[in-house]
Amino acid sequence: MTSRLVVVGHGPAAHRLVEALRERDSAGRWRITVVGEEPRTAYDRVALTSYLTDGADLGYPPHDESVTVRTGERVTAIDRAAGVVRTDAGATLPYDALVLATGSVPFVPPVPGAENAFVYRTIDDLDALRAAVATSGDLTMSRRAAGVVVGGGLLGLEAARALQGLGLDTHVVEVAPWLMPRQLDEGGGAMLRRHIEALGMTVHTGVGLDRVEPGAVRLAGDVVIDAGVVVFSAGIRPRDDLARAAGLPVGERGGVVVDDACRTEDPRVFAIGECALVGGMVYGLVGPCFTMAEVVADRLLGGEARFTGADLSTQLKLMGVDVASFGDPSADALDVIYTDPVAGIYKRLVVSDDAQTLLGGVLVGDASSYPTLRAYVGAKLPGTPEQALFGGTEAAGGALPGATVICSCNNVTAGTIRAAIAEDGLTDVPAVKACTRAGTGCGSCVPLVKKILDAELTAAGVEVSKALCEHFDHSRAELFDIVRVRGITTFSQLIAEHGHGRGCDICKPVVASILASLGNGHILDGEQAGLQDTNDRFLANMQKNGTYSVVPRIPGGEITPEKLIVIGEVAREFGLYTKITGGQRIDLFGARVEQLPEIWKRLIDAGFESGHAYGKALRTVKSCVGSTWCRYGVQDSVALAIRLELRYRGLRAPHKIKSAVSGCARECAEAQSKDFGVIATERGWNLYVAGNGGMRPRHADLFAQDLDEDTLVRYIDRFLMFYIRTADRLQRTASWLENLEGGLDYLREVIVEDRLGICAELDAAMERHVAGYSDEWRAILEDPEKLRRFVSFVNAPGMPDPSIVFEPERDQIKPAMVEVTR
Amino acid sequence: MTETLASAPAGTGTLAAPRWTAVCDYDDLQPERGVCALVGDRQVAIFRTYEGALYALSGHDPFSGANVLAWGIVGTRAGLPTVASPMYKQVFDLTTGRCLDDPAVSVPTFRVRRAGGRVEVAES
Numbered sequence: 031m032t033s034r035l036v037v038v039g040h041g042p043a044a045h046r047l048v049e050a051l052r053e054r055d056s057a058g059r060w061r062i063t064v065v066g067e068e069p070r071t072a073y074d075r076v077a078l079t080s081y082l083t084d085g086a087d088l089g090y091p092p093h094d095e096s097v098t099v100r101t102g103e104r105v106t107a108i109d110r111a112a113g114v115v116r117t118d119a120g121a122t123l124p125y126d127a128l129v130l131a132t133g134s135v136p137f138v139p140p141v142p143g144a145e146n147a148f149v150y151r152t153i154d155d156l157d158a159l160r161a162a163v164a165t166s167g168d169l170t171m172s173r174r175a176a177g178v179v180v181g182g183g184l185l186g187l188e189a190a191r192a193l194q195g196l197g198l199d200t201h202v203v204e205v206a207p208w209l210m211p212r213q214l215d216e217g218g219g220a221m222l223r224r225h226i227e228a229l230g231m232t233v234h235t236g237v238g239l240d241r242v243e244p245g246a247v248r249l250a251g252d253v254v255i256d257a258g259v260v261v262f263s264a265g266i267r268p269r270d271d272l273a274r275a276a277g278l279p280v281g282e283r284g285g286v287v288v289d290d291a292c293r294t295e296d297p298r299v300f301a302i303g304e305c306a307l308v309g310g311m312v313y314g315l316v317g318p319c320f321t322m323a324e325v326v327a328d329r330l331l332g333g334e335a336r337f338t339g340a341d342l343s344t345q346l347k348l349m350g351v352d353v354a355s356f357g358d359p360s361a362d363a364l365d366v367i368y369t370d371p372v373a374g375i376y377k378r379l380v381v382s383d384d385a386q387t388l389l390g391g392v393l394v395g396d397a398s399s400y401p402t403l404r405a406y407v408g409a410k411l412p413g414t415p416e417q418a419l420f421g422g423t424e425a426a427g428g429a430l431p432g433a434t435v436i437c438s439c440n441n442v443t444a445g446t447i448r449a450a451i452a453e454d455g456l457t458d459v460p461a462v463k464a465c466t467r468a469g470t471g472c473g474s475c476v477p478l479v480k481k482i483l484d485a486e487l488t489a490a491g492v493e494v495s496k497a498l499c500e501h502f503d504h505s506r507a508e509l510f511d512i513v514r515v516r517g518i519t520t521f522s523q524l525i526a527e528h529g530h531g532r533g534c535d536i537c538k539p540v541v542a543s544i545l546a547s548l549g550n551g552h553i554l555d556g557e558q559a560g561l562q563d564t565n566d567r568f569l570a571n572m573q574k575n576g577t578y579s580v581v582p583r584i585p586g587g588e589i590t591p592e593k594l595i596v597i598g599e600v601a602r603e604f605g606l607y608t609k610i611t612g613g614q615r616i617d618l619f620g621a622r623v624e625q626l627p628e629i630w631k632r633l634i635d636a637g638f639e640s641g642h643a644y645g646k647a648l649r650t651v652k653s654c655v656g657s658t659w660c661r662y663g664v665q666d667s668v669a670l671a672i673r674l675e676l677r678y679r680g681l682r683a684p685h686k687i688k689s690a691v692s693g694c695a696r697e698c699a700e701a702q703s704k705d706f707g708v709i710a711t712e713r714g715w716n717l718y719v720a721g722n723g724g725m726r727p728r729h730a731d732l733f734a735q736d737l738d739e740d741t742l743v744r745y746i747d748r749f750l751m752f753y754i755r756t757a758d759r760l761q762r763t764a765s766w767l768e769n770l771e772g773g774l775d776y777l778r779e780v781i782v783e784d785r786l787g788i789c790a791e792l793d794a795a796m797e798r799h800v801a802g803y804s805d806e807w808r809a810i811l812e813d814p815e816k817l818r819r820f821v822s823f824v825n826a827p828g829m830p831d832p833s834i835v836f837e838p839e840r841d842q843i844k845p846a847m848v849e850v851t852r
Numbered sequence: 853m854t855e856t857l858a859s860a861p862a863g864t865g866t867l868a869a870p871r872w873t874a875v876c877d878y879d880d881l882q883p884e885r886g887v888c889a890l891v892g893d894r895q896v897a898i899f900r901t902y903e904g905a906l907y908a909l910s911g912h913d914p915f916s917g918a919n920v921l922a923w924g925i926v927g928t929r930a931g932l933p934t935v936a937s938p939m940y941k942q943v944f945d946l947t948t949g950r951c952l953d954d955p956a957v958s959v960p961t962f963r964v965r966r967a968g969g970r971v972e973v974a975e976s
């Protein structure tokens with residue numbers, strides 16, 4: 031016999047309920063009808079902002095055909111006596127069980143003009159907001175339009191950042207004395223404010239809203255913000271009106287009262303999600319909403335599941351601002367607090383009086399340890415609280431107790447994940463996600479899921495392979511240590527003693543680079559020549575038609591007219607295509623192998639040297655013109671850039687290294703997008719590390735501030751050498767740092783505090799590099815044996831490759847299209 | 853060893869005797885570092901392995917259309933001697949010219965031998 035289930039609302043909670051029920055109700059006991067007021071089926075509200083910023087499609091997968099979903103229709107009344115609900119489309123739907131999943135609405139403060147403000151809850155809300163922003167821009171052509179978000183909590187800040195993304199000057203108004211008052215204490219709130227302000231937003235705290243006027247917002251105390259767009263994000267109110275009208279108990283501050291089975295006083299009526307008041311609480315996070323949905327699915331099938339409270343840990347989803355709170359940060363127990371005002375970091379752990387059990391905490395500025403710490407809430411810490419604060423992510427996933435909740439969005443424990451890995455033989459993260467749902471909500475636990483997976487696989491004897499290729503079972507970092515410690519100087523020795531076969535295009539360039547980093551003479555000496563990758567082989571950059579390009583070094587981008595003229599003359603004489611590069615130098619294209627030495631002879635005679643554009647090595651240190659000429663410059667950025675470029679030139683690394691120096695905070699040299707970047711301050715230099723342009727851009731992290739030049743250089747020396755020793759193959763500094771256990775803090779400890787006791791060694795290695803530098807191209811010209819290799823044909827040395835043809839374009843050459851036949 | 857057959861097993865030789873062309877001294881070849889020779893109007897990439905065996909393939913990289921195969925990294929894959937195109941890194945079996953990353957593709961092979969101190973190439 032089938033019974034009729036009616037679900038009111040089609041948000042995340044309703045969707046999960048239906049999915050869970052369909053999955054388990056194999057006997058088909060329930061026929062399900064869902065009524066949802068929004069014009070579309072359920073979608074991922076947690077990711078709402080990405081609809082605005084990336085136009086993401088948030089829709090959840092549709093239910094199977096047996097489920098009736100009525101969208102764009104609102105339930106207007108419940109008639110419990112008759113066992114029916116009525117809708118605004120005039121329908122009367124009978125039920126045997128009714129589930130209210132009506133969620134909540136944003137709270138709109140009762141101030142004059144509130145009807146002209148926007149809210150941030152549904153896709154329709156965002157469409158309306160976007161349209162309003164578009165017109166507000168038209169009205170205020172002379173200056174940037176402004177927007178105000180009322181409410182400085184998690185959602186308010188997320189909305190504020192989105193407004194900024196729409197091009198508005200954005201203000202955040204919070205009535206409490208600091209931001210995110212529900213999660214943060216005063217110190218954390220103050221640190222967060224600095225981060226928010228650094229993003230270019232204006233923050234008003236401790237001030238209430240007076241009224242919304244056309245084109246302006248008036249705050250208490252007569253502060254007026256000219257703003258065309260106002261968004262309210264000042265808390266939510268559960269939608270309990272249906273239940274209230276049907277005579278069901280609701281909480282004093284809203285919420286449909288339910289027991290731990292999520293059942294109301296009426297045994298046929300349930301409430302789940304944000305509209306429910308369970309155990310005296312309304313939960314505003316999707317994780318508990320999902321748990322309630324699972325409980326009711328179980329109950330409808332005769333189960334005994336209970337809702338016993340939920341983890342309230344959350345993370346702010348704001349690009350570039352790390353904020354996380356976990357457990358109960360307001361618990362009355364021992365506090366361990368760490369602040370680093372320079373880096374903008376604030377961390378607080380709350381532990382039990384014996385300092386053994388983690389109760390909660392707050393992280394601002396660096397939340398990298400959030401997934402691990404969250405998982406430890408309520409459990410014994412593996413070390414001291416200090417260790418947890420700093421090495422939070424070092425605590426191995428394998429040691430976590432089985433009952434610890436790893437994914438709080440979907441309530442998945444470490445034990446469940448381990449069991450799935452073992453029983454279903456899972457070997458990668460996507461499989462674990464598919465199988466357990468862990469990591470499919472907000473995604474913050476994915477690093478931890480990966481750790482557990484790796485630990486399980488290792489324990490099961492499944493090799494988590496870090497092998498470079500079929501010839502070496504080692505990672506690049508391990509090979510580096512082998513070569514360094516054993517003093518190995520040739521590939522043949524290394525592969526004979528530590529590898530198999532004769533290598534390939536993966537391991538040979540890696541070993542070539544390691545040998546070069548450790549200073550083993552010229553890269554084309556003896557056997558090393560055969561290890562070099564495409565460009566290193568002829569010390570030039572191979573282009574698509576088999577010709578090469580040539581880039582002489584122009585340190586810091588500074589060049590005399592005489593040298594500029596020489597470059598022009600060489601290009602004209604050899605018929606080369608010229609182009610200014612992104613690194614402030616000049617690239618000469620279209621050279622044939624046998625022309626390279628002649629070209630370089632001319633360049634070297636004029637005082638140029640190799641620019642290593644072909645190598646995984648330091649490329650350039652860009653600079654702005656600096657204080658010598660610039661009205662705003664505060665330091666001589668050109669001189670420093672030249673010093674740095676000459677110091678690190680020729681330094682071979684796992685990948686290319688780019689750098690820049692800016693002479694003031696205007697940052698014209700774009701130093702924050704470089705592997706290491708330096709920005710002048712009134713008092714010295716700020717050092718940024720691990721930035722990246724390219725496919726996956728990453729802003730560099732501020733490593734240290736106001737350094738004098740010698741300290742700056744020492745830190746960069748160590749940073750580079752540590753990177754060269756420990757990075758993976760082709761890993762830029764950005765991903766290296768992201769994968770470094772302990773992250774930036776750890777890096778500082780290694781470089782500044784010498785935590786590993788290797789600084790002297792790193793310093794000495796860099797000194798050897800600097801002292802041992804010589805121009806690679808000059809060495810070629812001086813060595814007839816090497817020079818002999820720069821020919822297209824071994825049996826016709828002067829002869830050019832006849833298949834290379836050019837055609838004209840914009841007064842220069844370009845490769846003629848070759849037909850690819852295969 | 854005076855002759856290394858690039859591909860053809862014994863018995864498949866053609867009736868006409870191959871025309872051998874001397875291209876360079878054996879000592880001009882560094883182990884695992886190819887050279888390119890012009891044989892008639894064909895560009896031939898010649899490789900000497902670490903053990904000293906000789907192989908010759910067409911120098912034309914079928915994936916890019918450029919004559920660059922000689923400049924690739926020489927090594928092994930599952931025991932077979934190989935060269936990786938320096939352009940887009942497809943790996944070719946030196947013994948057959950077959951592309952190991954795309955079995956539908958192969959490059960012509962040439963016969964190559966050591967005659968006295970010289971290296972000679974012939975169309976196969």
Ligand SMILES: Cc1cc2nc3c(=O)[nH]c(=O)nc-3n(C[C@H](O)[C@H](O)[C@H](O)COP(=O)(O)OP(=O)(O)OC[C@H]3O[C@@H](n4cnc5c(N)ncnc54)[C@H](O)[C@@H]3O)c2cc1C
Pocket residue numbers: 038039040041042043044065066067068075076077078079103104105106131132133134150151152185188269272302303304305313314315316317319345347472
């Ligand atoms: C911008 C934003 C970011 C968020 N970020 C996070 C986050 O990072 N982490 C996190 O845990 N949570 C986050 N949340 C909260 C999360 O989205 C909610 O907890 C979750 O959506 C609650 O699900 P629900 O199904 O209970 O309610 P809702 O999502 O509100 O769904 C209820 C649905 O019922 C419909 N409805 C209401 N009444 C009726 C009626 N009478 N008839 C028919 N239909 C009706 C509503 O229109 C709505 O579609 C965020 C929320 C927002 C708005």
